[in-house]
Amino acid sequence: MNGSLFQHMLEEGDYVPRFYAYYYKQWMNYEMPYHQHDSTEIMYMISGVCRIDVKAGDTEKSVILKKGEFMVLDAGVPHRLIVDQAASCRMLNVEFGFMESEGKTPSLRLIAGEEEEVAFLLKRPFRYLVLADQEEVYPVLKSLVLELDQRGTDGRMMTHALFIQLLVCIARLYEERERSDMQQSDFYIKRSVDYLHQNYDRQIQVKDVAAEVNLHPGYLHRVFRRGTGRTITEYLTTIRMEKAKMLLEQTDIPIHEISDYVGVGSRQYFHMLFKKYTGSTPVEYRLRKDRNAWNYGEDRVEDKK
Structure with a gap:
């Protein structure tokens, strides 16, 4: 099986992490060719700044990763790292997939059953996810890599315990961000609805509503439809x-x-x-x-x- 977080097998069976690569790296004036992994990758920015390009079909998106931020990249997603000539960055990378559990440590399915934030994360597939650390993820990630360096990847109890802690930290950050975004979206939706009720007798367009709430029309359209199930025009x-x-x-x-x-x-x-x-x-x-x-x-x- 591949290393994606979003596989039905992980929900139905008992699987634990399997680590493929883990390393620190200082990057300077570097442009990486597009490549992809069969594993999930975490790229943590310890210092500096870099650009990560991600491909989705024929489209390409660029993400600027800064100190204290990290990207979780799903398996099979083409990506590349670019560090400008005048910049540098130091990263900690971990790549992992999954293997069947031998019953010594809780499986991903059991973790999701105990931690609702993990279940929330695993039910929302993404190609990549960028989050800002709250000084919680890096200490665990660093301890995990140190344990792997010293004890290897043979499915030891401490390694799995640190992975569980890491996954829970990431899931809580993600759930907190999504909840905050939803609350902000609710605010924009309410203001938009109020504007529509107060101006329905005029010739108004989506761009007029967007200007009223200070959002880009395309972004407001997505937020409004996600929150109400209808477009602004409807x-x-x-x-x-x-x-x-x-x-x-x-x-x-x-x-x-x-x-x-x-x-x-x-x-x-x-x-x-x-x-x-x-x-x-x-x-x-x-x-x-x-x-x-x-x-x-x-x-x-x-x-x-």
């Missing part, structure tokens, strides 16, 4: 159609003016949207509501008899 349409229904039911505003009240400039487009949303044209909707109201009044008269 959400705005819902607000407008619900408002149109209320105006048709409870006011005498002429139907041909309703589109202006809800910010849809074209009456033809408004009619199309409304029928798609309700299954009725605005005229049919108002007539049906008027008929229901009249029937209701008639029923009240019958009751009095």
Whole structure:
């Protein structure tokens, strides 16, 4: 089996880490060719700064890794390290995969069952993950490498214990960051929704909402859809159609003016949207509501008899 963290076998069976490489390295004025591993790799930046390019299909992403940050790179992901001529960096690298447990130490499956943050991490596949250390990961990583240097890779108890500690530290950092991002996303979503409710009668676009909350339109689109299950345009349409229904039911505003009240400039487009949303044209909707109201009044008269 390969060394990816995201394999069904790890959830179903009992597997423990197997270490392939671990080393310190000072890099200066260096450009590494693209390569990939069958193992998961942790690259910890001890000092300096470097660039790591990661390929995903035909696209390439660049990550600037700074002191105190580290990257977890999944197995099979093409990547390369680049250190500018005027810069240098010192890194600690560890590459690991998995092997079947002999029952001496807890398996990855058992760890995930005990530590909800580890389960959270393992259920969210990534090609690479960059996190900022809180002075927790490096001491454990350093102890793990020292243990491997002195005792080897033969599945010793201390090695596995340090790996468990390392994985839990990384998982907690990841879960904390994701929770913080979600809270920030909720803030932007709430501000966006408030803006939509207050401006649905105007000709507004996604870029207007993004400007209001000081975010890039593309990023806001992703955050909003992830948080609400709908795009901003879909959400705005819902607000407008619900408002149109209320105006048709409870006011005498002429139907041909309703589109202006809800910010849809074209009456033809408004009619199309409304029928798609309700299954009725605005005229049919108002007539049906008027008929229901009249029937209701008639029923009240019958009751009095």
